[in-house]
Amino acid sequence: MKTGKKLGVGLIAAALAMSAIGCANNGGNTASPASNATNKPADSKTEKVKILYSMWGSAAEGSTTQAVADKFNASQDRIEVEVQAIPWENYMTKLNTLATAGQLPDTGMLQEGGVIQWSSEGMLNDVSAMYEGSDSKPLDSLAYKHQGNTVAYAAANEILLLYYNKDMFDKANVPYPPAALDQAWTWDEFVETAKKLTIDKNGKHSGEEGFDSQSIVQYGTSVENLSWQLETWALSNGGGFYSEDGTEVRIGEDASIEAIQKVADLYLKDHVAPLSVGQTDDGIQRTIIAGTVAMATNGQWNIGTSLNTAKEEGLKYGVAVLPYLKDKVTLNTGGANVVFSQTKHPEEAMEWLKWYNSEENNWALISSGIWMPTLDKWYKDETFTRKWVENPNFPPYEEYKSAVVDYAQSDAARPAAWFYTNYTTDFNTLLGSVLGDVWTGKATAKEAITKNLDALKAAHAGSK
Amino acid sequence: METVNKLPKRRSRFYSSEARVAYICLIPAFVGLIFLTYLPLLGVLGISLTNWTGLKAPEFIGFDNYVKLFTTDPYIKDSIITTIYFAVLSVIGSMIYSLFIAMMLNRKIPARSFFRAVFYIPYVLPAVAIYVGWSWLYEGNFGFFNYLLSEVGLNKIHFIADSSYVVPSLSLISVWLAGNLIVIFLAGLQNVPNVYHEAAEMDGANGWQRFRHITLPCMTPIIFYNLLMSLIANLQVVTPALALTNGGPGNSTRFLTYLMYDQAFVNYKIGYACATTLIIFAILAAFTVVLFKTSNRWIYNEGGDDK
DSSP states (O other), rough: OHHHHHHHHHHHHHHHHHHHHHHHHHHHHHTTTHHHHHHHHHHHHOEEEEEEEEESSSSSHHHHHHHHHHHHHHHHHHHEEEEEEEGGGGGHHHHHHHHTTOOOSSEEEEEEGHHHHHHHHOBOOOGGGGGGSSSOBOOOGGGEEEEEEEEEEESEEEEEEEEEEEHHHHHOOOOOOSSSSOOOOOOHHHHHHHHHOOTTSSOTTTTTTOOOOOEEEEEEEEEEOOOOHHHHHHHTTTTTTTTTTTTTBTSSSSSHHHOOOOOOHHHHOOOSSOOOOOOOSSSSIIIIIITTTEEEETTHHHIIIIIIIHHHHTOOOEEEEOOOOSSSEEEEEEEEEEEEETTHHHHHHHHHHHHHSSSSGGGGHHTTTTTTTOHHHHHOOHHHHHHHOSTTTOOOHHHHIIIIIIISSSSSSSEEEGGTTHHHHHHHHHHHHHTTHTTTTOOOHHHHHHHHHHHHHHHTTTTO | OOOHHHHHHHHHHHHHHHHHHHHHHHHHHHHHHHHIIIIHHHHHHHTTHHHHHHOOOOOBOOTHHHHHHHHSSHHHHHHHHHHHHHHHHHHHHHHHHHHHHHHTTOOTTHHHHHHHHHHHHHHHSSSHHHHHHHHHHTTTTOOOOHHHHTTOOOOOOOOOTSTHHHHHHHHHHHHTTTHHHHHHHHHHTHHHHHHHHHHHHHHHHHHHIIIIIIIIHHHHHHHHHHHHHHHHHTTOOOIIIIIIITSSSTTTTTOOOHHHHHHHTTTTOOOHHHHHHHHHHHHHHHHHHHHHHHHHOOOOOTOOOOO
């Protein structure tokens, strides 16, 4: 026993000593970027400037992007871009580690929720000058702004839409939802239509005499209730999650709460929607593709990521603009391409990004319907629009042009909160947890939000 | 006299060389333990006293993280309660279930080894596939269980979408997964001396009496082992939250390990997550100590009390 104890003491002592050394090593690491810095300029005098670009994706996706970068490398003789692909699951963790070590790439992709946080910690370069003197700029709603400066542009555009199953509408002899913004449905029209499309096993519709909400076989609609998408309805009702500059929390206002309750009531009161408690991010698969729901809201990317395959298997779907409460609103979003502040070559990094962000270089993602272009010429110039949309991967041209292309450049399109607000990940996680019992009707939106308003404000302030 | 003297000497030489070999053989294990377990553990303690986010150099902030956790954190209280609730349900459920199945499988039934495999299979299936499969059974609108319920005219139950049902529903999966406990129980049951049963039978003891007074006492060391392992595993639950519920609805499945994962790898509050880790550690340690302290009272030791 005695030797055991001594051994134990020895181990702890050794462990303490090692951890002290570990700390010293950490201290040493911070010095390494400086030594890198002294090496780099020396290289660039004789050779091309080397730019390291990081992206999320598999090794195969990395080599596809490298092939694109090689075209860029061959097109001029000053900049050499190397692509580093990091798996999506580890992407932000890996970048965090590299940031700590002072070894970030020069430029790279960044998840939506991280941009303003990284900028507020001084990790990003201002990219306002990137499109100076260009004939086509990204849509205004696609710039990430922190304290008035543009710190990133979205790599792609996405907006929220209303998808619908054409066969279900035809069968019920109900007109399709409108693709044109000026004909957008009010919320009440939307709910009325959803009732006509909700059928129980005896063929009764929601609201009819004898309708049994426990044996519904087809639901009229499903409004996605992931936290960030819910902001659409709060904004549409004249409220919002945050003030326009992102500094104040507005979710406690009646207009915001009422909008969230309306979404919950689709299941609870109107009996036109299946229960969804925001646990998984597969709304379109669960609804339109599963063939159980006639209309569902979600992002444009679903056309490329899942609806195309379903279409080949016989699904007839259409796209429409979202219904509205008071104002017509859709959110747009897109992961960012940033220039890290640790780079010694911001100009060259921006030049590469600008070249790479031109749609021709992301054509596979755009033509398959996963990404929408960011530059405004694709929305404003019909020849470009036709080049983009007249493609069997998309719904009919007129329908998509109206419900997506025109919608995306209209006043209704507003940037998602992470374009201008910090700590949206914290806030959205907490909001999702706060609303858990609202979807099942155990609490009202008013009770849940009022009770947790201080915590929501603290999450928004980053002081959780 | 000589032989008496020689013997201990030879013995000690023998032991010391054996000890030397033992220490040499243990070195790799010690190195592994020190560098992969104890140093990181100390590291976690150190980081938990900082505000490290992974981006900037960490600043020492004393016990601020702990103060925040216990005063303003919106999740930790629900998280501790729900973790313990889940662990208690799962441990009790899986102990009863696996002991029962093991006793069934210990009988001379036809195709016994086939059934042994059947009950062990869930344990070796890939976790995510299991949870996705169960999610189809549990789905609130069109899931299989709800289909059955509506066929017999009952109201639907939102197994994993309702905060009152979600923890019992997930515990049920965890019970169903307890194939490893069954195997250990089976091994234990085969060690219960048959002579006791024969003697008791002769004295006219019925099945329940034999179970209560022979099987159960003989099995207490195995029960203790399974209880401990199952408790530790279930207090560290995270997979169902990651695969099925994302911690919801509400906080009803925001288990401690999931909370820590979320803090560290979604929100990058690494210092804060380390503080949470140590709270998980303290809870695990507390449960383990209580279990050990009370074990002497109910564990039957065949060789008598050798401590």
